[in-house]
Amino acid sequence: xxxxxxxxxxxxxxxxxxxxxxxxxxxxxxxxxxxxxxxxxxxxxxxxxxxxxxxxxxxxxxxxxxxxxxxxxxxxxxxxxxxxxxxxxxxxxxxxxxxxxxxxxxxxxxxxxxxxxxxxxxxxxxxxxxxxxxxxxxxxxxxxxxxxxxxxxxxxxxxxxxxxxx
Numbered sequence: 001x002x003x004x005x006x007x008x009x010x011x012x013x014x015x016x017x018x019x020x021x022x023x024x025x026x027x028x029x030x031x032x033x034x035x036x037x038x039x040x041x042x043x044x045x046x047x048x049x050x051x052x053x054x055x056x057x058x059x060x061x062x063x064x065x066x067x068x069x070x071x072x073x074x075x076x077x078x079x080x081x082x083x084x085x086x087x088x089x090x091x092x093x094x095x096x097x098x099x100x101x102x103x104x105x106x107x108x109x110x111x112x113x114x115x116x117x118x119x120x121x122x123x124x125x126x127x128x129x130x131x132x133x134x135x136x137x138x139x140x141x142x143x144x145x146x147x148x149x150x151x152x153x154x155x156x157x158x159x160x161x162x163x164x165x166x
Contacts, residue, residue, distance in 0.1 A: 019038070023038060023067075026067035030060060032054060033050050033052045033056065035049075036086050037049040044078060044079035046080070046081045048081070050064060050085060051086050051094075051097060052100075056085040064083045069081055088162065091160055095154065098119065104163075106127075107160070109158045115150050116129075116163065125153055126151050128149055130147060130148070
């Protein structure tokens with residue numbers, strides 16, 4: 001007689017490549033959507049975070065979920081699937097999110113400084129923030145309002161978040 005039987009789920013391995021292909025196919029149906037993150041967790045939990053140039057509707061999350069879910073066999077491998085849009089408090093992760101958030105106020109941290117300003121440009125290698133600040137007058141007493149800009153390379157950005165203004 002052989003040793004004790006192990007539960008079937010210990011032998012299962014999620015086909016990550018198939019999930020990624022199904023996700024890419026679902027995203028290709030709506031070119032305004034783009035992938036932020038695809039994560040695989042223990043016990044075959046799959047989390048998909050997608051964003052869109054004009055946001056992501058609930059119906060799009062459901063459509064993507066079904067496109068993946070209906071093409072995987074739960075008899076072969078049991079899994080849980082979550083398709084969501086990014087939380088507004090999460091940092092920006094991909095360049096396309098900067099394009100989406102142009103003209104909004106960002107708080108950007110680099111190794112040396114923290115900038116807060118309106119995202120005015122999104123370039124291939126950098127972003128441009130603009131803001132106004134009060135500084136002492138060059139001559140005399142008092143302060144004047146000056147406009148400042150900062151060009152920040154993507155590689156220097158440690159964290160960038162959209163500032164929520166009510």
